Amino acid sequence: MLADDPVQLTDHAPRALPYDAYERIRAAVARLHVPAYVVVTPGWTQVAPKDDDLIASLHDRLGKDGVYIVTDPSGSGAARHFGGTLPADRAWTAAYLRSGRDETLVEQITRFVDLVSAPDAQRRIEQAREEARRDDSSDGPSESDIRDRKEMAAFGAGSALTGVPLLALLLRRSSRRGAARTARR
Template sequence: MLRLGCIAGFVLLLGLSGGPATAAPPDPPSRADLVAEALAEDPVQITDHEARVLDPAAARAAVKAALDPLGVPYYVVVTPRHIFLKEFTRPEQFIPILHDRLQKDGLYVVTDTTGNGFARVYGASLPAQDAWRATRKEMAYDAGVVEHFTRFGEILADPDPSARIAAATDAPGYVSRSDSRDRIEMTAMGLGTLVGAVLVGIPVAVSMTGSRRKAALGAKTVRRPIPQRANPSRKTSRKGGNKGGRR
């Protein structure tokens, strides 16, 4: 009986431990996986989180019209503004990941809606990143991403894109976003200082004016000397002396 009990316990132990193991749940797809799947269906992905400033359908059509003449496959991702500064991998780091997921050569552009992005080409000789820098240099600071892609396509489609890039100059009245932000902050600080000086200076000026008025009134109210009356006894003695002298 003891032996049978030991065998039964051993079989039960094998049954519990030797059965098929429960498979671990698969890892959820990463952001790069989701973006790559979307690009495989449509090579131009435009964010719909800024519909007030960017119509996704119109922007997609404009980007395709700007890049189709280049004759190379392209993959474009336009994200909400400044998202790469907060939580996502920067564009220049995100593009190799997308290329690794898609396993397709071509022109890759990842940017936000302000044009702050990066361009890189695989399997072609286009000066993609230099052209994007030239575009950023020529565009005004408030230009939208559609204007950036239009100029970007024009530069790359130029018969001599390198000369076109070298000739790129700052846009008239160009002010970078960082310079614009600094100017706004400096103006606000200057106004705050001016308002503070006015608020402090008015009571001081009023106090000084009151003190000056009091001093002026005090100078005007100086007591005048009281005139002294003549002594009658002295006048009588002088008269008597004169009479005696006339004798």
């Protein structure tokens, strides 16, 4: 899929992404002047496997260097640059920290591209991170909020993986008991 089209958007969150998200994301990452691959997943899949593991796996499968971004529609994800020196991971975190609650993923990706492609990228990234730390009234999540969200998502995914089979077993057992009671009558 990525080999044919470097921007892949989930269709599981149509209301979370603007109607023109695909075109706007393609236009934004084109400004990087290096190959860029963007995968927007449903929120629950981004924690299993970890973002960095998924990015490394995508890079290994595709076999091409460039900037890889894996995120959910809320912007919680990661970015990494293979075969170059762009500080993609730090720029992604800075863009996420500076995003407000009413901003779209497209706006976050645009901010990321602005940060990582600036001639003074390291300074701008540090400035954005510092502003996020200082800005107590910021609508954007703190670094600890990011960790908390990922931990809660991992907990939820683990609970679902454990709970669904257990629920199925209990329902099966319950239906067998009901059938046995009906047969005895």
